[in-house]
Amino acid sequence: MTLERRGSLLLVEDDPAQRTLVADMLEAAGFSVLSADGVRGALPQLGVPDLVLVVSDFRLADGDGLALLGEVRARRPDLSFVLMTAYGSIQHAVEAVRAGADDYLAKPFERQSLLLAIDKALRNRALRAENRRLVDALGERExxxxxxxxxxxxxxxxxxxxxxxxxxxxxxxxxxxxxxxxxxxxxxxxxxxxxxxxxxxxxxxxxxxxxxxxxxxxxxxxxxxxxxxxxxxxxxxxxxxxxxxxxxxxxxxxxxxxxxxxxxxxxxxxxxxxxxxxxxxxxxxxxxxxxxxxxxxxxxxxxxxxxxxxxxxxxxPLRERREDIPLLVEHFAARAARQHGLPQVAFPKSLMRALIDRAWTGNVRELGNTVERLLLLSDDGEPQLADLPDAPRRDAAPPFELPPEGIDWEAMEASLLRQALAQAQGQKKRAAGLLGLPYKAFLYRLEKHGLGS
Ligand SMILES: Nc1ncnc2c1ncn2[C@@H]1O[C@H](COP(=O)(O)OP(=O)(O)OP(=O)(O)O)[C@@H](O)[C@H]1O
Ligand SMILES: [Mg+2]
The missing domain is CATH 3.40.50.300 (P-loop containing nucleotide triphosphate hydrolases)
Structure with missing residues (x-):
């Protein structure tokens, strides 16, 4: 068979004659063979970096192959494991496969059967690694x-x-x-x-x-x-x-x-x-x-x-991925807290439920603005469900209708700023929230109308 190096293999066998025989077959197949006569001798060798496979007899100098398998699965779940059992003790083989062995061999065996079992075990190992890679690649990302x-x-x-x-x-x-x-x-x-x-x-x-x-x-x-x-x-x-x-x-x-x-x-x-x-x-x-x-x-x-x-x-649209709303709320709350120097607060369950259920016609942008507004209104306390504005109804009239003779925009803006400040008892962050304005934009407008101090 092939003589290219195939990594290290650990052979655990209590009978020295058998050990030499099997080791020779494996060396000839291209493996570097490490060996031990029992569990205690095997454990320190599990750390060898290029170790790919353990081939173990059932009966060992101390304990048995199943005990060794347990240790291998706990320490190196990536390793392949092949159990050799005496002819007539097939129940050990079945137990071993249930416990995570890749294959078993009934003694006595031909060189060819040994190599086939090893190939199968190594293919299993490659498949396991590939699956893990796929799961990682396809794994959820936030x-x-x-x-x-x-x-x-x-x-x-x-x-x-x-x-x-x-x-x-x-x-x-x-x-x-x-x-x-x-x-x-x-x-x-x-x-x-x-x-x-x-x-x-x-x-x-x-x-x-x-x-x-x-x-x-x-x-x-x-x-x-x-x-x-x-x-x-x-x-x-x-x-x-x-x-x-x-x-x-x-x-x-x-x-x-x-x-x-x-x-x-x-x-x-x-x-x-x-x-x-x-x-x-x-x-x-x-x-x-x-x-x-x-x-x-x-x-x-x-x-x-x-x-x-x-x-x-x-x-x-956001309504088709509502499961992301709590994550986005957390993100926007942290951002608003940073921007406005507010403490980090948790959103009560009832409020979160209402946010998850809303229509969100304005999608993530609307959610971001809503979260910022709730935080500003909460003013260091918990954000309140009561501060969540009623969702606009599609057929509802706009809140303010422009009269045919028009309006004085600047005067109206100044009046709204004053009303918001009064309602919020002078708390500027809260007043900004009432107007649905980012805090900086609110301050700028106050300044513009000479209402800053
Ligand atoms: N998946 C997302 N994660 C975090 N923030 C998001 C996400 N999607 C949108 N946002 C935020 O929502 C706001 C709107 O996003 P963006 O401007 O990219 O939307 P848009 O689709 O270009 O909107 P428009 O069509 O109105 O221009 C931004 O503040 C953006 O940071
Ligand atoms: Mg855009």
Missing amino acids: ELVDLIGRAPAMQRLYRQIERLAPTEATVLVQGESGTGKELVARALHRLSRRAERAFVAVNCAAIPEGLVEAEFFGAERGAYTGAQAARAGHFEQAHGGTLFLDEIGELPLALQPKLLRVLQEGRVMRVGGSKETTVDVRVLAATNRDLAREVEAGRFREDLYWRLNVVSLQLP
């Missing part, structure tokens, strides 16, 4: 980069992100508002070889239509009124890195062919410019619209859709 969640849909998402991140593929991230599309785009960047370079996020919905081209591709000096200096567009800014086109569904139709050209050719020309610049940019895009339907409706170009949608990732 987070990836900044993404939190252990629901099956999130596990699938983590695996897709890890597979796609190192590639150059354009990825379209789809999902309802607040489901974490931007976090996914950032994770794809952070886990890519572009991680050290720029991540440029552009909200396509926020750029006035007339400026989109200059924003994307840059402009030369004097290209349009107000262009006093030449400036680089987002593609040039993202050179070497990643460009994240958020809300791509809002990109004006007129601009779509230009974007497609840049994606295909990897070159941009500034508005008012005359020469093209090559850019090395990986593009990621996100939308909360059903882009395929937008294509059908003629609002989105089909060719651009296919160019962006090389691979798509779909984010689950």
Whole structure:
């Protein structure tokens, strides 16, 4: 048989003649053979690093093979174990297999049977190791980069992100508002070889239509009124890195062919410019619209859709992974406590139950804001179920209706700030919570209206 080295093997046998005989067979098969005549002699050798297998007689100088098997399973569960039994004592063999031996051999045996039993035992061992590896790889994870969640849909998402991140593929991230599309785009960047370079996020919905081209591709000096200096567009800014086109569904139709050209050719020309610049940019895009339907409706170009949608990732809405809500609550509570210098507090069961059951149309973002608000209102105590605002009903009228003659916004803001402070008896964090404002934003507004002190 093969003479390549196959690792160390421990032979435990009380009869010296038998021990020499079997050891010779095993040496010839390529193993380094260690030996002992009993349990006490075997134990110290279990620590040998390249040990892969124990072959033991049933009857030993002290104790028996089953006792040794128990020790091996306790100390080195990764080792294969083959028990040799005297002819006619098959019940020992059955017991041994039940106790975790990989195989047994009835004495006397041929060299060939010995080697077959050993091969089988080593294959079992490899299989065990492979299964453990698979379980580890498929095992539940609670987070990836900044993404939190252990629901099956999130596990699938983590695996897709890890597979796609190192590639150059354009990825379209789809999902309802607040489901974490931007976090996914950032994770794809952070886990890519572009991680050290720029991540440029552009909200396509926020750029006035007339400026989109200059924003994307840059402009030369004097290209349009107000262009006093030449400036680089987002593609040039993202050179070497990643460009994240958020809300791509809002990109004006007129601009779509230009974007497609840049994606295909990897070159941009500034508005008012005359020469093209090559850019090395990986593009990621996100939308909360059903882009395929937008294509059908003629609002989105089909060719651009296919160019962006090389691979798509779909984010689950929060209501489809409610099991993650306690984990997310903990995460957002810790974050809010850090930001506002509040103590860490536990959420009472009744409140947690209500949070798990809510509709969460605004998904993870809404949950994050709600948790922050509950903490600010609780003001060092336990967050209260009573502070959870009633879930907005779909058909409910908005809480405030703009009168036809309009309003004085600044005056109204100042009035609301005063009312909130009064209701909260001057406790600013609580007042911010009543208005659903982050504490910093609240302080800024107080300052603006001269209500700060
Ligand atoms: N899985 C998550 N784990 C932790 N935080 C999350 C997760 N998903 C979303 N968030 C948080 O929720 C907020 C919204 O996430 P993000 O901006 O990525 O959502 P979005 O899908 O891009 O929303 P929109 O469509 O409204 O732009 C952020 O504060 C983000 O940190
Ligand atoms: Mg977003």
